[in-house]
Amino acid sequence: MATEDSKRIPPGVCLPWEEKVKDIGEIRGDEDIIKSEWEKLEAFAYVYIWWWVQR
């Protein structure tokens, strides 16, 4: 019964890379390096947000 949006944003993600990359514009180096670091901090932010609820 999950809606399209809740399916689109999976657990561990707060602001998807696909949205962020639009702000960055052209990436002249290796996108995977930037994406990987973005996602690590996303995962931390996600756990921090949910920590206030999962107790």
Added chain:
Amino acid sequence: MSDKKKLYQERLNRYVTAMDVGKPDRVPIRLNLSEFLAKYAGYTLQEIYYQMDKNIESSNKFIQDFDVDTVPGPPSLWMGGIHDATGAKYLKFAGRELDKDKQFQFLESDYMKAEDYDDFIENPTKWILTTLLPRLHTEFKDPYRAHLSLIKGAAGMVMNQGMLAEAGKRWAEEYGIFPPFSGMSKAPFDTLGDVLRGLHGIMMDMHLCPDKLLAALDVLVDHNIYYGMATAAGDTTLPLFMPLHRGSYPFLNPEQWDKFYWPTLKKVIEGLWKHGKRTLFYAEGDWTPYLEKIAELPDKSIVFHVDMTDMKKAKEILGGRFCLSGNVPNTLLTYGTPEEVSDYCKKLIDEVACDGGFIMDAGGVVQWDAKVENVRAMIETTLEYGVY
């Protein structure tokens, strides 16, 4: 291999063998001690709620003095300072609103309103950050303080995690001891019913908006699997801690349990098991009427922890397929005598642990009020009488 490394490995093998429903050299002892550790070490509750070094330090004395296979890390789950930095208003702490040796208190309320369901279902992470936290955290009253509170809260979490990681390493190296679980998660119904809607709110939702409640529970399944694996940092040797609340009989009637509680809890446990992660099904209260349903889970995917569930029936229905643990009554640890505690442990060893697949523990988390001599009796009886 050093003596402590050898001891660590022996204890871990004993624990894992029991969780795999095998028969180790003796019954493993896992003691889920919380505020008891502070009292034993001579700290006030204010000190362990607020000062993380004392919180961590309070485990050391117990670990030095008693031969147990595993105890959780520090007694306090909460960092009072982070709750002050954010103004989180759902906990009262010793030394702040409460006397310095009073157990923390949770102020239950419907922090999520019934009209929030659609937004929650649409994007729960966004809803928590943009709607729940501003309601829950008084520091969100203006943008400057709100931004500060997010910085301080996140920084506090990182600092605490770093201290816990260091402590875990030291406990392994110096005392040969490991934590009983890694990571935590919840039943989706408890995620909603504990902090968000509260008991009153979720009870009404089952009657007034059952479809929205079911949709929200369904959305939570993947989040709760992810949260469990993330907080375990991917570890699959130790079980995940899952304290189970509203599914205890008779909060819900069996029809409600079948419809609202069990389906999504089962999905979370099965999802974790697909990652190789076993769940410590910490069944607080009485779960006797639901044992047949729980038996539907994949073999060994849980350790079924017995608080007030009928242990004889648990053994009959779940034994041989799932490890069982617990059942030494907390009331006995507080009001009983060492002889009574010892007799109870012997009975558990004779009747439940006899075939293996059993871990000695109290029924619930051991609080400030347990008597030291009774905890000692529990450990010494298991060490002497629990040898296979």
